[in-house]
Amino acid sequence: MMASITTGRARSGYGAMAPSADRLAWYFLRLSGGLLVILALAHMFITHYLNVPSETTFDFVANRWANPLWRTFDWVLLMAALWHGLIGLRYSVTDYIRRAGWRVFALSLVWITGLVFTGMGSITIFTFDEAAARDNLGPLAGQIWIAQAIGGSLFVFAIGTYLGALALVLWVARSFRAGGPPIYSGDPGQYAWVMHRATGIGIVFFLLVHIIDIMLIGLGQHIYDESVEFYGNVFLIPMEIALVGAVIYHTLNGLRIMVIDFWEMGTRRQRQLFWAALIGSVVLTLPSAIIIFLAEL
Numbered sequence: 001m002m003a004s005i006t007t008g009r010a011r012s013g014y015g016a017m018a019p020s021a022d023r024l025a026w027y028f029l030r031l032s033g034g035l036l037v038i039l040a041l042a043h044m045f046i047t048h049y050l051n052v053p054s055e056t057t058f059d060f061v062a063n064r065w066a067n068p069l070w071r072t073f074d075w076v077l078l079m080a081a082l083w084h085g086l087i088g089l090r091y092s093v094t095d096y097i098r099r100a101g102w103r104v105f106a107l108s109l110v111w112i113t114g115l116v117f118t119g120m121g122s123i124t125i126f127t128f129d130e131a132a133a134r135d136n137l138g139p140l141a142g143q144i145w146i147a148q149a150i151g152g153s154l155f156v157f158a159i160g161t162y163l164g165a166l167a168l169v170l171w172v173a174r175s176f177r178a179g180g181p182p183i184y185s186g187d188p189g190q191y192a193w194v195m196h197r198a199t200g201i202g203i204v205f206f207l208l209v210h211i212i213d214i215m216l217i218g219l220g221q222h223i224y225d226e227s228v229e230f231y232g233n234v235f236l237i238p239m240e241i242a243l244v245g246a247v248i249y250h251t252l253n254g255l256r257i258m259v260i261d262f263w264e265m266g267t268r269r270q271r272q273l274f275w276a277a278l279i280g281s282v283v284l285t286l287p288s289a290i291i292i293f294l295a296e297l
């Protein structure tokens with residue numbers, strides 16, 4: 001079932017009608033999603049098509065951040081992606097966590113994560129001092145283990161991605177052998193929804209690791225470049241390409257959801273739109289896969 005807008009409105013203390021949190025979240029996901037189509041795709045085009053992730057070194061970032069407009073662009077992108085992703089996680093929390101106490105705990109965790117990562121990301125972007133970082137003079141500048149710990153978390157993320165993919169293939173093979181549908185008997189729209197959720201959650205968790213690895217730039221050129229080198233590791237490359245595919249699918253299907261929400265034609269054509277999103281994702285991911293493989297192997 002696709003998460004849908006709730007019609008209920010909460011009463012404010014003054015008796016006026018205020019929109020419910022669910023309704024606000026619903027609109028926020030659409031507004032921020034629309035903004036992300038431009039910002040996230042532009043960012044990914046620069047880092048995964050014009051360059052490859054392992055080339056986004058200290059010099060690359062320092063060069064961009066010399067221009068305050070790029071700092072502003074990166075900050076707006078970060079805020080839109082972080083809060084869109086975390087508000088999106090609300091759907092999973094309310095769908096899967098039934099006990100009131102655990103739900104409050106999980107939602108609180110989502111908010112605390114949002115506030116902490118907003119602070120970390122904003123400080124990194126706006127306090128970056130190129131000369132000081134280039135000289136590697138800070139108290140933690142020599143602590144290369146920090147870069148290696150971030151690299152390690154990328155490996156954990158990649159292993160999770162590959163195990164998830166393997167489990168999916170085994171599940172589909174088992175279903176075919178049993179003569180059933182590949183995953184469950186449902187309309188393509190349900191597959192679209194499951195993939196939208198899975199890609200959304202995957203991107204949020206990668207974003208949190210990515211905010212931490214960008215933070216290392218403030219600790220010095222040495223640590224930062226050491227962490228960026230991990231992106232050239234052969235084991236991590238399939239995960240990086242899967243991530244590009246996930247962002248593209250989520251973007252195209254997000255646009256499909258908005259067409260369904262706001263135009264009657266969208267509901268009639270939702271199946272064709274799903275196939276278009278799926279084929280579009282494969283076609284648009286392929287050039288990045290080729291560019292990354294050619295650069296790294």
Ligand code: HEM
Pocket residue numbers: 002003004026029030032033034036037040041081082084085086087088089091092196197199200201203204207247250251252253254255257258
């Ligand atoms: C790039 C353009 C993007 C567009 C157009 C987009 C669009 C959308 C839309 C329309 C929804 C609401 C789905 C619904 O109401 O059922 C949504 C949900 C969601 N989005 Fe995005 N999104 C984008 C990027 C991102 C990014 C960068 C992240 C992660 C940081 C993300 C994570 C999520 C999550 C976790 C959900 C909740 C999915 C669910 O549980 O149903 N999205 N997105």
